[in-house]
Amino acid sequence: MTTVRKPARREVSLATRESLYGYGFILLWVIGFCVFTALPLAQTFLYSLNTVSVTATSINLDFVEWANYSRALFTDPNFIELLIGFSVETLVSVPIVLIFAMIVAMFLNLKFRFKGLFRVIFFLPIVITSGPVIRELTEQGAASAPGIANNPAVIAFLEELPRALRSPVEYLLTSFVLILWFSGVQIMIYLAGLQKIDRSVYDAAAIDGASGWETFWKIVLPSLSTVTVVNAIYTIIILSHFSENKVIRYIYDQTYNVQGGIGYASAMSFIYFGVMVVILAVICFALLRWARRSSR
Amino acid sequence: MIARRPWWNRYTGLRNRGMNPQGFHVSQLKFYVVLIPLSVLMLLPVVYIISSAFKPPDELFAFPPRLLVTNPTLDNFRDLFSRLSTSGVPITRYLFNSIMITAITVAASILVSSTAAYALSKKRFRLKQALFAINTVALMFVPVAVTIPRFLVIENLNLLDSFLVHILPVLALPVGVFLLKQFVDGIPDEVIEAAQIDGASDWRLYWRIIMPMIKPAIATIAILTFQAAWNNAEISTLYINTESQRTLAFYLTTLTSATTTANAVAGQGIAAAAALIMFLPNLIIFIVLQRQVMSTMSRSGLK
Numbered sequence: 001m002t003t004v005r006k007p008a009r010r011e012v013s014l015a016t017r018e019s020l021y022g023y024g025f026i027l028l029w030v031i032g033f034c035v036f037t038a039l040p041l042a043q044t045f046l047y048s049l050n051t052v053s054v055t056a057t058s059i060n061l062d063f064v065e066w067a068n069y070s071r072a073l074f075t076d077p078n079f080i081e082l083l084i085g086f087s088v089e090t091l092v093s094v095p096i097v098l099i100f101a102m103i104v105a106m107f108l109n110l111k112f113r114f115k116g117l118f119r120v121i122f123f124l125p126i127v128i129t130s131g132p133v134i135r136e137l138t139e140q141g142a143a144s145a146p147g148i149a150n151n152p153a154v155i156a157f158l159e160e161l162p163r164a165l166r167s168p169v170e171y172l173l174t175s176f177v178l179i180l181w182f183s184g185v186q187i188m189i190y191l192a193g194l195q196k197i198d199r200s201v202y203d204a205a206a207i208d209g210a211s212g213w214e215t216f217w218k219i220v221l222p223s224l225s226t227v228t229v230v231n232a233i234y235t236i237i238i239l240s241h242f243s244e245n246k247v248i249r250y251i252y253d254q255t256y257n258v259q260g261g262i263g264y265a266s267a268m269s270f271i272y273f274g275v276m277v278v279i280l281a282v283i284c285f286a287l288l289r290w291a292r293r294s295s296r
Numbered sequence: 297m298i299a300r301r302p303w304w305n306r307y308t309g310l311r312n313r314g315m316n317p318q319g320f321h322v323s324q325l326k327f328y329v330v331l332i333p334l335s336v337l338m339l340l341p342v343v344y345i346i347s348s349a350f351k352p353p354d355e356l357f358a359f360p361p362r363l364l365v366t367n368p369t370l371d372n373f374r375d376l377f378s379r380l381s382t383s384g385v386p387i388t389r390y391l392f393n394s395i396m397i398t399a400i401t402v403a404a405s406i407l408v409s410s411t412a413a414y415a416l417s418k419k420r421f422r423l424k425q426a427l428f429a430i431n432t433v434a435l436m437f438v439p440v441a442v443t444i445p446r447f448l449v450i451e452n453l454n455l456l457d458s459f460l461v462h463i464l465p466v467l468a469l470p471v472g473v474f475l476l477k478q479f480v481d482g483i484p485d486e487v488i489e490a491a492q493i494d495g496a497s498d499w500r501l502y503w504r505i506i507m508p509m510i511k512p513a514i515a516t517i518a519i520l521t522f523q524a525a526w527n528n529a530e531i532s533t534l535y536i537n538t539e540s541q542r543t544l545a546f547y548l549t550t551l552t553s554a555t556t557t558a559n560a561v562a563g564q565g566i567a568a569a570a571a572l573i574m575f576l577p578n579l580i581i582f583i584v585l586q587r588q589v590m591s592t593m594s595r596s597g598l599k
Contacts, residue, residue, distance in 0.1 A: 015420070021498050022419030026427065029412035029473060035449060036465050037434055043445035059444075107331060112324045120586050121335040126519055127578045128341045177337055185516060188589060189478070192512065196482065230478045233432060237471060240436045252440045262444055269441030276436040 048266035068267030078250060079268055083275060085167070086247045090239050090279055092168045093179050097235045098228060101183040105190030106220070119191070125184035182238060186231045193227035194220070225291035232283050240276045247272055342579070349373070349572035356564050372569035379551050379566065385539050387547070394526060394544040397462040401525040402518055404463060409472035409517060414506050416473070417480035418488060431473055443534070450535055461535045462543070466524055472517050479513035480506060515588035522581045527574060548574060 048068055050061040072079050108119050161169055172179075197219065205215050239245070251272065255265040343364070348356065350368040415421075416428050446465065455461040483506065491501050507514065532546035548570040 018419060019421030022415045022421035022424070025411045025415035025419065025498070025502070028408045030427070032408060032464070032467050033431070033434075035453075036446060036467075037437075037442070039449055040442035040445035041434070041437060043448070044441050047445070054444075059448075104331075104334065107327060110327065112327050116590060118331050118335060119590050121338050123586060123589065124338055124342065124582065126516070127523065127575075127582045177340070180334075180337060181341070185475070188512070188516065192479070192482070234471065234475065237432075237435045237474070241439070248438055248440060251438055255440060255443075266441055269438040273437050277433055280433070280436065 044266045045270065047263050048270050050263045052262040052266075054262070064263070068264045069271065071264065072268045072271055079247075079271075082247050082250055083272060086245065087275060087279060088168050089171055089175075090236060090276075091283075092172055093182070093239060094232055094235050094283060096172070096176075096179050097183045097186055098231055100180055101186035101190050101231065102224065102228075104183070105187050105194055108187070108191060109194045122187050123184050125181040128181055128184075182235065185238075186235060189227055189231055189234070190224065193224050197223045222294040225287075225294050229284060229287045229291055232287055233280065236276070236280050236283065345568075345572055345575055348568040351565070351568065353565055356568065372565035376551065376566045376569045376573075387544075389540055390542060390544040390547045393462075393541065397459075397543060398522060398525040401463050401466055402521045405467045405472060405521045406514055406517060408467055409476050410507065410510070410514065411502065412473050413476035413480050413510075414502050417477050418483075418485070418506075428477065435471065435474065447534060456535055457537050457541065459541065462525075462528075462531050465531065466521075466528065471520065475517060476510060476513050479510040483509050512589045515585040519582055519585055523578050526577055545574060 047061070049065060050063050051068075053060045053062070104122055108115060108122065159166075201219055202215065205219055210218065242248075251265050251268050254268065255262060347365040347368075349372055350370070351365045352367055352369045352371065355365060355367070416424055450456060450461055450465070455464065487505060487509075488501060491505050496504065527545050528543065529546040529549045532542035536542050536546075551566060551570060
């Protein structure tokens with residue numbers, strides 16, 4: 001009996017070893033995440049349930065339950081409007097970014113001269129949207145095209161539209177360029193996805209007499225379905241983090257406002273967070289269902 | 297891919313639609329018709345930031361703003377440099393801080409994100425799914441809202457006013473783990489199993505197999521982290537009290553902020569010049585690293 005147990009005690013089982021190595025590799029990240037993200041998040045949630053006043057020496061909390069939340073949701077005239085506006089913008093931007101990135105990636109996956117140069121150019125927005133450049137540009141109004149929205153023909157067109165559609169379409173027209181600038185990384189991810197498709201699959205489809213159009217719907221799109229989910233999540237994250245985002249701006253202003261305060265700003269952050277998670281969940285759920293169906 | 301076939305039957309596939317001729321061909325014109333206007337849009341911000349820096353005041357304030365400079369001038373830079381010489385701490389000090397901080401941050405954050413991504417993607421342990429979900433969701437939290445709690449954490453760790461405070465909080469770049477995990481997912485398990493059968497240790501597997509195969513993603517993360525670190529003026533404002541510990545980004549914002557400028561008109565010009573100076577390293581890093589992204593993407597193991 002002892003002879004049997006002995007090796008078992010010395011050697012940890014394979015599965016345990018595997019998971020130990022797993023934890024080992026992820027340890028650094030988990031520590032960093034807990035200290036600099038999870039802990040502050042918990043603290044922020046606590047703040048959101050209090051009225052917070054900061055003095056030179058200490059931070060005083062005054063417990064008010066959900067008052068900050070109800071204020072943000074029912075009293076504040078701006079917050080809800082900004083939040084709805086931003087949600088609509090996100091829901092409009094995500095498909096545009098995805099479609100644009102997919103089309104450009106398919107172009108860049110073809111063979112033609114200066115392909116390398118074009119790939120670099122379309123990847124370039126990565127240094128624009130995450131740096132200080134975009135701030136400068138939006139301040140100057142260069143990112144939007146106000147000229148388009150003031151064009152009489154466009155105004156007439158917008159007035160033809162039903163009310164619910166008007167603001168998304170207007171946003172689309174004025175910020176089209178800005179939306180495109182968000183697609184640098186997504187184009188790259190799509191390109192990597194396209195290159196994973198084996199050439200022989202195309203050949204087989206061609207032999208079976210599939211047209212280019214059919215090849216796209218039956219081969220390319222299903223192969224890109226998982227990548228599309230990744231891109232959708234990435235786009236939502238980047239949009240929700242964008243420093244010129246109006247909701248974030250508003251929350252920032254309120255943090256250091258006498259009437260707002262930290263507690264109130266924290267509550268708004270959590271509401272915003274909740275809304276973003278819901279949007280993410282909805283888009284992912286829809287895309288995942290589609291991905292599962294098309295990969296079958 | 298293509299190169300595996302000999303050249304004489306390279307383009308004689310059953311249904312070669314004339315899509316892949318070797319050099320330029322008239323049928324390719326349609327690609328350029330679509331791609332060139334779009335790439336002009338993509339280049340616009342870069343052109344704008346460069347030309348702004350050389351604009352004299354009247355052009356900077358022109359309405360509607362014009363993209364290109366008509367009378368280029370170096371006045372903005374001259375104003376900027378004349379400001380530099382009047383400050384207490386030499387600019388080389390800020391520059392040194394920024395370079396050190398950026399280099400260490402990029403290296404360390406690649407290490408942290410890629411090890412985490414490897415574990416999340418290829419290792420089997422219980423909390424895996426939960427950790428990844430938490431990471432993805434937490435990415436979306438408003439960074440502004442955690443500023444004050446984060447300050448308290450940093451204060452409690454005695455990190456205020458230290459060199460490390462520049463690096464540690466930005467290490468976990470939000471999208472890093474997310475993006476890298478997707479790329480590690482793309483590596484087939486067979487490759488890893490083959491390496492394990494050959495007796496590769498976990499660390500060796502990570503370093504020799506995983507890392508080279510996800511190079512495009514690593515390069516992307518490097519570009520993103522570089523920008524986050526290089527342009528970060530916030531940390532210097534919030535957590536640093538000693539002037540000589542602050543970064544170039546912080547210094548340039550103080551130079552251009554409204555409070556220190558005697559007249560707003562000159563301030564705009566200086567801001568434009570400073571923005572160009574801050575932007576150039578981003579562009580250089582991009583140009584250096586894009587080759588990694590592009591070349592490995594076209595013929596790596598990502599197949």
